Amino acid sequence: MAEMLRESPYPMVSIAEATATIMAQARPLASEEIEAFSALGRVLAGDITSPEDIPDVPKSAMDGYALRAADGLTPRRVVGELTAGGAAAVMLAPGEATRIMTGAPLPPGADAMIPVELTTERDGMLYIQRELQPGDYVHVVGQDVRRGQTVLTAGTTIGAAEIGILATLGITRIPVYRQPRVAILATGDEVVEPGSPRPAGAVRDSNRYALMAAVREAGGIPISLGIARDDRDVQRQAILHGLDQADVLITSGGVSMGTRDLIKPLLAELGTVHFGRIAFKPGKPTTFATIGGKLVFGLPGYPVSSLVSFEVFVRPALRALQGDASPFRPQIEVTLAEPVRPSPDRPEYQRIIVRYQEGRFTAVTTGSQSSSRLLSLRGANGLLLVPAGDTVYPAGSTLPALLTGPLIV
Amino acid sequence: MAEMLRESPYPMVSIAEATATIMAQARPLASEEIEAFSALGRVLAGDITSPEDIPDVPKSAMDGYALRAADGLTPRRVVGELTAGGAAAVMLAPGEATRIMTGAPLPPGADAMIPVELTTERDGMLYIQRELQPGDYVHVVGQDVRRGQTVLTAGTTIGAAEIGILATLGITRIPVYRQPRVAILATGDEVVEPGSPRPAGAVRDSNRYALMAAVREAGGIPISLGIARDDRDVQRQAILHGLDQADVLITSGGVSMGTRDLIKPLLAELGTVHFGRIAFKPGKPTTFATIGGKLVFGLPGYPVSSLVSFEVFVRPALRALQGDASPFRPQIEVTLAEPVRPSPDRPEYQRIIVRYQEGRFTAVTTGSQSSSRLLSLRGANGLLLVPAGDTVYPAGSTLPALLTGPLIV
Numbered sequence: 075m076a077e078m079l080r081e082s083p084y085p086m087v088s089i090a091e092a093t094a095t096i097m098a099q100a101r102p103l104a105s106e107e108i109e110a111f112s113a114l115g116r117v118l119a120g121d122i123t124s125p126e127d128i129p130d131v132p133k134s135a136m137d138g139y140a141l142r143a144a145d146g147l148t149p150r151r152v153v154g155e156l157t158a159g160g161a162a163a164v165m166l167a168p169g170e171a172t173r174i175m176t177g178a179p180l181p182p183g184a185d186a187m188i189p190v191e192l193t194t195e196r197d198g199m200l201y202i203q204r205e206l207q208p209g210d211y212v213h214v215v216g217q218d219v220r221r222g223q224t225v226l227t228a229g230t231t232i233g234a235a236e237i238g239i240l241a242t243l244g245i246t247r248i249p250v251y252r253q254p255r256v257a258i259l260a261t262g263d264e265v266v267e268p269g270s271p272r273p274a275g276a277v278r279d280s281n282r283y284a285l286m287a288a289v290r291e292a293g294g295i296p297i298s299l300g301i302a303r304d305d306r307d308v309q310r311q312a313i314l315h316g317l318d319q320a321d322v323l324i325t326s327g328g329v330s331m332g333t334r335d336l337i338k339p340l341l342a343e344l345g346t347v348h349f350g351r352i353a354f355k356p357g358k359p360t361t362f363a364t365i366g367g368k369l370v371f372g373l374p375g376y377p378v379s380s381l382v383s384f385e386v387f388v389r390p391a392l393r394a395l396q397g398d399a400s401p402f403r404p405q406i407e408v409t410l411a412e413p414v415r416p417s418p419d420r421p422e423y424q425r426i427i428v429r430y431q432e433g434r435f436t437a438v439t440t441g442s443q444s445s446s447r448l449l450s451l452r453g454a455n456g457l458l459l460v461p462a463g464d465t466v467y468p469a470g471s472t473l474p475a476l477l478t479g480p481l482i483v
Numbered sequence: 484m485a486e487m488l489r490e491s492p493y494p495m496v497s498i499a500e501a502t503a504t505i506m507a508q509a510r511p512l513a514s515e516e517i518e519a520f521s522a523l524g525r526v527l528a529g530d531i532t533s534p535e536d537i538p539d540v541p542k543s544a545m546d547g548y549a550l551r552a553a554d555g556l557t558p559r560r561v562v563g564e565l566t567a568g569g570a571a572a573v574m575l576a577p578g579e580a581t582r583i584m585t586g587a588p589l590p591p592g593a594d595a596m597i598p599v600e601l602t603t604e605r606d607g608m609l610y611i612q613r614e615l616q617p618g619d620y621v622h623v624v625g626q627d628v629r630r631g632q633t634v635l636t637a638g639t640t641i642g643a644a645e646i647g648i649l650a651t652l653g654i655t656r657i658p659v660y661r662q663p664r665v666a667i668l669a670t671g672d673e674v675v676e677p678g679s680p681r682p683a684g685a686v687r688d689s690n691r692y693a694l695m696a697a698v699r700e701a702g703g704i705p706i707s708l709g710i711a712r713d714d715r716d717v718q719r720q721a722i723l724h725g726l727d728q729a730d731v732l733i734t735s736g737g738v739s740m741g742t743r744d745l746i747k748p749l750l751a752e753l754g755t756v757h758f759g760r761i762a763f764k765p766g767k768p769t770t771f772a773t774i775g776g777k778l779v780f781g782l783p784g785y786p787v788s789s790l791v792s793f794e795v796f797v798r799p800a801l802r803a804l805q806g807d808a809s810p811f812r813p814q815i816e817v818t819l820a821e822p823v824r825p826s827p828d829r830p831e832y833q834r835i836i837v838r839y840q841e842g843r844f845t846a847v848t849t850g851s852q853s854s855s856r857l858l859s860l861r862g863a864n865g866l867l868l869v870p871a872g873d874t875v876y877p878a879g880s881t882l883p884a885l886l887t888g889p890l891i892v
Contacts, residue, residue: 114696131684137739157743159672176739179684218856235860238693238786241677263568268650275540275588284647287523330585334566377647404890406839430815447627451644481813
């Protein structure tokens with residue numbers, strides 16, 4: 075029997091040190107040009123400037139009449155009708171007005187318009203109730219966007235409004251950062267496929283599927299490497315196969331101190347292990363390495379440790395690889411709605427439900443915080459950072475928390 | 484020339500009335516069974532109960548030794564090694580211990596385990612430093628999930644944790660509500676495709692592409708119906724074509740009072756118009772109809788009105804059609820970082836950037852709130868609800884806001 079390790083050879087790093095080490099390696103991937111209207115969720119790799127003024131000609135801001143302000147309150151002869159899409163051939167003479175619809179170009183000769191609600195039209199004559207200034211109700215050239223103006227900046231995540239802005243300007247292709255391809259390898263002789271028969275005592279591989287979903291949610295492209303049994307050569311082969319196709323490799327399990335925990339020595343052999351332990355619960359054995367410039371995360375096998383370590387350490391890296399200017403989840407201060415017991419030896423991220431009520435955030439935990447209890451992540455929209463210690467935080471205390479999902483009110 | 488309407492024949496409804504009217508029609512669509520691991524973002528259509536206990540046998544919670552608590556502090560003879568995936572054939576006799584790895588089933592005869600850090604092993608004998616109780620460091624049957632327990636409830640949106648829970652239980656197919664198919668029709672003679680040459684004065688169709696992205700973000704499946712020119716028969720045909728393939732139809736433009744605004748009469752002819760005006764800025768002419776049980780939204784043509792009306796009125800309906808138990812965006816109270824001028828006649832949703840700083844939400848608007856200025860949506864993560872009135876709200880006032888994007892800190 076191989077000797078059983080009493081203590082990990084890896085020094086314990088703090089959460090902040092671990093984060094800084096990872097982020098220093100997570101530089102944006104190359105950019106690529108894609109169709110702008112399929113870019114939802116992608117991150118811009120360059121600034122976008124407007125090639126033109128919007129609007130490009132003076133336009134009517136409402137439905138009504140185009141006219142000359144200098145004509146004062148004198149009734150005008152109505153000489154036609156201009157629609158947004160119609161030709162604007164008419165030249166407006168003094169004493170004339172023309173019907174004009176929202177968005178229609180102002181005809182030559184006109185310098186203002188009046189909304190239909192402020193007018194009467196009778197027998198081809200227009201009567202208006204108040205004097206106008208030139209420019210009234212006119213949507214002037216460049217009012218919305220000026221030619222040459224920077225409308226979107228690199229690092230912006232593309233949403234519906236950004237797609238609208240690009241379409242308005244006729245910009246149909248944009249540079250975005252490449253999405254990270256993230257290979258995920260489950261390990262362990264006890265691990266079986268969720269759809270296969272399960273021998274007594276064996277566990278189904280939930281981590282790989284949960285991590286694939288989390289990678290997708292973070293904007294990455296997950297690649298499943300299946301389950302590798304606890305054999306050095308099998309795992310080595312699977313890691314190399316994953317690195318061939320991916321920018322990031324995540325392993326699940328095999329990072330504790332058990333005799334079958336083979337991941338850390340393999341990563342050390344293939345590349346550089348930057349840290350192999352974090353003063354952090356749940357997920358102390360979380361390991362970070364680089365192999366040929368690619369990022370490798372060795373996550374613990376317990377389901378909760380796996381997803382919480384992903385959220386805290388892997389997700390910001392995946393956002394940074396995509397060039398996101400704001401890769402971190404927002405951190406807020408929450409008021410505890412119930413007492414919270416810290417872990418004596420390590421800072422702990424407890425899974426919580428954050429509500430916004432009566433002007434403040436309140437937090438309740440999601441029940442037992444055991445690392446194996448995946449149900450503790452059900453419904454959680456936050457992670458409460460509880461410093462290590464022996465003293466219970468009473469209800470009403472405030473602590474920092476990461477907001478990981480939509481706020482509940 | 485047709486007469487120019489002075490006043491809309493449609494009564495003005497409040498935001499609350501409009502919302503209630505829409506939500507009364509937005510009942511969940513049928514459910515379908517899909518592969519659980521591809522269900523990210525979908526909404527569960529039934530409760531999920533566990534078919535088994537997790538764990539199914541007592542297991543070691545850490546790396547260490549399995550033993551009998553009753554042996555007290557007496558040194559034990561080490562008789563073997565159990566891994567999580569190995570066979571547990573050994574029967575532990577009094578005075579014996581076996582090495583055991585995290586997650587390995589406890590062998591028969593053992594009733595507790597001790598973590599390796601609290602032990603010494605020398606010459607085949609195990610020395611422990613403190614007495615144990617039966618059950619210590621043992622992960623007992625059903626500790627994480629009990630057989631028959633409801634683990635997920637109908638109306639839950641599936642995230643990474645939910646996928647992990649399903650995989651753990653071996654549940655590979657789940658019932659979810661169908662995603663709404665949402666057909667989107669742009670209208671207007673002045674509207675051209677973003678990739679086509681643009682005659683002077685014409686505008687590119689930004690709304691359809693922005694709305695398609697917004698539909699996708701809301702969990703729907705967008706269907707583009709292209710651009711219909713301002714012709715009654717063309718638009719009628721396009722609406723019918725859209726209703727043939729979709730659960731929801733959104734039209735863009737053609738709902739003002741201009742002579743080319745054809746949508747409202749068409750919807751009234753084909754179905755029931757529930758309302759045709761909302762006391763709301765930007766987006767007063769927003770129209771809601773049902774045709775043969777399908778939902779139809781007539782959104783204004785101004786880009787900002789289009790997206791804000793979508794956010795406030797259409798998005799909750801799309802979430803409700805998917806069975807989401809929480810279809811609305813969270814509403815919070817924000818402190819104004821700058822004065823805000825209300826609209827005199829209508830409540831207004833102003834586009835804001837919400838930051839969480841020093842324990843409270845602060846809001847700044849995104850500049851000019853003109854309905855045509857799509858840039859006012861750039862970077863916005865909230866909509867400030869400003870009641871109608873003549874009095875400026877000074878900096879430091881608080882007003883309600885919808886949180887429409889991630890919090891900025």
